[in-house]
Amino acid sequence: MVFLTQILGYAPKPLRKFLRRGFMDSLRLHVKGGTGGMGLPRYGGKGGSGGDVYVVGKEKYSLPEVSGKCKKHRISAGSGSDSSAKGILGKSGQHAVIDVPSGVTVYDENGILLGEVNKPGDQLIVAKGGLGGCPETGFSGQRGQAHTIILDLKLIADVALVGFPNAGKSTLLRAISYAKPKVAEYPFTTVRPHIGTITYQDLRQITVADLPGLIEGAHMNVGMGHKFLKHVERTKLLLLVADIQGFQLSPRHNYRNCLETIVLLNKELELYKPDLLRRSALLVINKMDTKDADSIYKDIKSTLRQFPDFVSQCHEEIRPEKIIRFSHILPVAIAQKNPEEITNIKTHIRQALDVFEQEKEVSEQEVLKNKLKETLQREMRLHVPALV
Helix, strand or coil: CCHHHHHHCCCCCCCCHHHHHHCCCEEEEEEEECCCCCECCCCCCCCCCCCCCEEEEEEECCEEEEHHHCCCCEEEECCCCCCCCCEEEEECCCCEEEEECCCCCEEECCCCCEEEEECCEEEHHHHHHHCCCCCCHHHHCCCCEEEEEEEEEECCEEEEECCCCCHHHHHHHHCCCCCCCCCCCCCCCCCCCCEEEEECCCCCEEEEEEEECCCCCHHHHCHHHHHHHHHHHHHHCEEEEEEEECCCCCCCCCEHHHHHHHHHHHHHHHHHHHHHHCEEEEEECCCCCCHHHHHHHHHHHHHHCCHHHHHHCCCCCCCCCCCCCCCCEEEEHHHCHHHHHHHHHHHHHHHHHHHHHHHHHHHHHHHHHHHHHHHHHHHHHHCCCCCC
């Protein structure tokens, strides 16, 4: 049968190179702490402790590089040395270090969170070495912790581009940064996240992540669902991109007009993680150079300004409970590469992030003030003399 299909030309085509290569944002590794060395009962000698396995953040690193370095996906720390008459205290085993990119969250095989590595230099023990032989262990070295861990990468960027397929997110990223994501006139041209960097005249840099297009049901892992929604979690600003002409994935799916696509994006973000709707947000209405775009925008402009009122009238199945708040709404035609429009988008992104940082600083100062107040009150209660 295989021979006939090859002769007749019916053999399935191999995957295109960019699909075969894929985007790795999750990796399973088996880690094992070192075994403790044997103690020496005759002299009360203690065996060396087994080495630990660490995960350490490294700049400009990726999970494929981790996978390539750990080819068998098994990492073991060194065993502690035995106690002897020449060395009563055994030497500790050598630690094993796994370099990982910033933004990695580590889980065990049961999905229990072990910790996060958010910046270069962050360290996390993922497997502890066993105790060396001592009186408490009967002078027998203990085995180190051994289990499977999952490295789950969430991209760290300042801005996340969110929208339905073919809304123009990749074209926007190309226009405002030096990134070169694939652009075409069909849905799902972006099959893996891209990060671009906006560089301003004063050399300030802002990173922007272009995520593959969402579809209805993304919160339930439909399409590329959770695989890419999770990357939104570590961004500071949401930049929603909507097609002025609306969107229809295929003839089998419902057509959604521009307003409905915005409501659905709101709904998908809410169902995935409601806290995301508290983020600062901008809305870009793209493809204003298409047929009847100006008249469509004129009809929906006032509705966009009163977005909560429109949402309250939507059908229950698409109506979100929490409504996203847009600081600005920008109608653009990204494909035309108008310098004024591009500069305007970059300016609004910068201003929105400045507001975010200011609010964050105020919030942190309030937290510090409250902690200081609690500490002073506790100290006063301890040192105020009691009345007799």
